Amino acid sequence: MSSVSSAPHVLYYDYIVIGGGTSGCPLAATLSQGASVLVLERGGSPYGNPKIMNIANFADSLSDTSPNSASQQFISDDGVYNARARVLGGESALNAGFYTHASVDYMRKAGWNPEFVDESYAWVENKVAFEPPMLQWQSAVRDGLIEVGVLPYNGFTYDHIHGTKVGGSIFDKYGHGHTAADLLEYAEPRNISVYLHATVHKILFTETGKPWPRPRAYGVVFEDSSGLKHWAYLGRSSKNEIIISAGALGSPQLLMLSGIGPANHLQAHGISVVVDQPMTGQPSAMTAEAMYRAIETLNSLVTETLQGGVILEKIIGPVCTGELKLRTTNPHDNPSVKFNYFKEPEDLNSIFKIRHKDMPVQALIDLMVNLPVNLRPRHFSTAISLEQFCTDTVMTIWHYHGGCQVRKVVDNDYKVLGVDKLRVIDGSTFIDSPGTNPQATVMLLGRYMGRRILYERLMRGRK
Numbered sequence: 001m002s003s004v005s006s007a008p009h010v011l012y013y014d015y016i017v018i019g020g021g022t023s024g025c026p027l028a029a030t031l032s033q034g035a036s037v038l039v040l041e042r043g044g045s046p047y048g049n050p051k052i053m054n055i056a057n058f059a060d061s062l063s064d065t066s067p068n069s070a071s072q073q074f075i076s077d078d079g080v081y082n083a084r085a086r087v088l089g090g091e092s093a094l095n096a097g098f099y100t101h102a103s104v105d106y107m108r109k110a111g112w113n114p115e116f117v118d119e120s121y122a123w124v125e126n127k128v129a130f131e132p133p134m135l136q137w138q139s140a141v142r143d144g145l146i147e148v149g150v151l152p153y154n155g156f157t158y159d160h161i162h163g164t165k166v167g168g169s170i171f172d173k174y175g176h177g178h179t180a181a182d183l184l185e186y187a188e189p190r191n192i193s194v195y196l197h198a199t200v201h202k203i204l205f206t207e208t209g210k211p212w213p214r215p216r217a218y219g220v221v222f223e224d225s226s227g228l229k230h231w232a233y234l235g236r237s238s239k240n241e242i243i244i245s246a247g248a249l250g251s252p253q254l255l256m257l258s259g260i261g262p263a264n265h266l267q268a269h270g271i272s273v274v275v276d277q278p279m280t281g282q283p284s285a286m287t288a289e290a291m292y293r294a295i296e297t298l299n300s301l302v303t304e305t306l307q308g309g310v311i312l313e314k315i316i317g318p319v320c321t322g323e324l325k326l327r328t329t330n331p332h333d334n335p336s337v338k339f340n341y342f343k344e345p346e347d348l349n350s351i352f353k354i355r356h357k358d359m360p361v362q363a364l365i366d367l368m369v370n371l372p373v374n375l376r377p378r379h380f381s382t383a384i385s386l387e388q389f390c391t392d393t394v395m396t397i398w399h400y401h402g403g404c405q406v407r408k409v410v411d412n413d414y415k416v417l418g419v420d421k422l423r424v425i426d427g428s429t430f431i432d433s434p435g436t437n438p439q440a441t442v443m444l445l446g447r448y449m450g451r452r453i454l455y456e457r458l459m460r461g462r463k
Contacts, residue, residue, distance in 0.1 A: 007195050007224070011232040013038040016220055016242045018200050018254065021090020022439055023426040023446035024245030025180040026124060030450025032192040034457060035240075038232055040198040040222055042331075043070060043086035046093045046179055055175040061094055068197075070094060076322075077338035084249050084334070088196060089179030091247065092128075092170060092439050097177065099129045099168035102434035102441040103160040109432075111412060112448060120447040121158070124440070125168075127185065128178040131156050132169040142166065160436055170439070180443055197225040201331050203242060203258040204233075205274050205419065215274050217242045217422040223331075234421065239457045244404075244424045245446065251428040252281040252324050252403035253335045260409075260416065261326075269329050275418035279408040281335075283321030324403050399438055401430040414449060425449045 013036045017028045020041030028039045046052045051061040052070060062071050062083050070087035071094055085091045107117055134142070145164040146153050154165040170178050184194065200222045205215040219233035220242065234240040244251045255261060259274030261281065266273050322339040404410055404424045409417060414429060416422040427442045434441040 002193075002195060007193075007198075007230055009228075009230050011038060011193075011230070012235050013193070013232065014235050014237065014240045016040070016232050016234065018203075018220065018242065018244045019090070019246035019250060019426070020088045020181070020184075020194060020196075021085060021245055021247055021426065022092045022180045022442040023090075024243075025089060026183045026186075026443050026446035027243065027245060027425055027450045028192060028194070028446075029184050029187040030447055031454060032187040034454045035191065036235070037187075037192045039192065039194040040200055040220070040232070041088050041194065041196050042199040043088060044068060044196050046070065046087050046089045046177075046181055049087075052087070052089075052093045052179070053177045055097065055171045055177065058094075058096065058177065072334065074334040074337070077336060078340070080339070082337070084247065088194070089181035092179040092443070093177070093181070095437070095439065097170040098437040099125075099158065099170050099440050100436045101158050101160050102436065102438075102444075106160075106432065106434050106441075110406075116448055116451060117444065120444045120451070121440070123186070123447050124183065124443045125158065127182045128170050128180070128443070129158065129168045129440070130170070130172045130178075132166070132171070133173055134166065138166075158440070160434075168440075180439075180446075183443070183447075198230075199223045199331050200246075200254060201229075201257065203244075203254070203422065205259070212420065214419060216420040239460055241421045241423060241453075244422070245426045246428075247426055248400035248403050248428040248430075249324065249335060249337065251424050251426055252409075253326065254331070255280050255404065255409070255416070255424070256326050257329060257331060260419070265325060269326055271329065275416075277409060277418065279405065281324035281403050282408075283323060283402050283405075321402070399433065401427045401433055401438065404428040405431050407431075413452075423449075 015028075015031050015035055015037045017024050017031070017037060017039045020028070020039045020043075024039060024041075028037045031037045049061075049070065051057050051064065061069070062073075064071055065073060068086075070085065071083045072086045073081070073083050076082050083094065085094050087093045101121060107114070132138070142153075142164060150164045152163040154161055154163050156166040156168075158168045159165075172178065184192075200220050202221055203217050204219040204221065205217055206212060207215070217234075219231060222230050222232065224230060234242065244254055246254055252261075255277075256266060257271065259266060259272050260277050261271075262278045263273045263276035322337065325336045327333055327336040404416075404426075406412060406414070406429050410424050410429055411417060414423045414425050416424060425445060427438055427445075429445075430438070430441075
């Protein structure tokens, strides 16, 4: 990998992968085994960065507000602090490291081949997944869950199953972090170029009917860290493609910047419409998890710190969905994102079920109400309801998905509807949450689809 400033102004490849993130790295590494691949990553390298590579410091990466930090912060339209990855390896470089598979039911609904799934998981885990050490805190939580009847006890496993288990981690026994960028070690060096600090401005399309019946992606325009423009084009083969793997926020944003999105919204920003696709950016969602957690570092706006340990309870399959729109036409800027936390009463009712019956609402208020977890207004009345408490103190632990969903924006092969030679392969295509930290599933998807695409390429070549 190298800085894009050293790249030629014009390049040609079989595959152009936009985003060297959690899905893009395994995808590109796999494709390089049978074709030439260009990876364009807007961020820098995770290697040598102690905020990413050391488990004791990983939370600090989320508080780094410098212009070239691995974490690009934004505030959602709901007033909640958020962050998105800006680094090779993507979100896998910016989290607490939990690694576990999606459920068998989830993979069945996705229509994935079980044999390919097993191989893809094993391929990923050989590089980045580990059994974590059981220290005093972890052992106490495990024993407590078993004691209160969260059974069976499954020991250490990557599988998503009922009961108590010890899940995997992308931090090894020495506390050293491993990210999706490590999967590039599988790549064929002669067939892959990875350029860092390369921000894609838009995808280039042929005009309808010249000479194909619908728009066809043929190249991209991207910018280096000095602001100089570069162009990358697909080679002449009909099998070549552009693949967006820019994440649940970046992928729908880039589609819209390239002219695929709601026509009225694009025209309002002066963008020529390639495909009127009202579902781009709709719906965007999060895995809504419980809103109480220990915070060591939030961001530069945070001046108060809470240290402690809190057990989190997930809400599986939240009803609320949000939306993503362009704020500007500058690809460096964050899009406008609204998650609509607790818009539907059903999600609030799910939260109520996790509160211990003997824990008064006032105790929760005393614990959380003064923490700077968001910019939403607070209600300090002693008569505050649990509903109001949850609404006031909502925060994120990320895990976004949606915005380019299967059967809405892409088909079952992740090809963008209405155009040719363009796919989206990342968490933006998920219809539902995997029900756990999604990074294992996103890495799986990159490897899985890389294998499928190479197989299709081979079969078409034989014909």
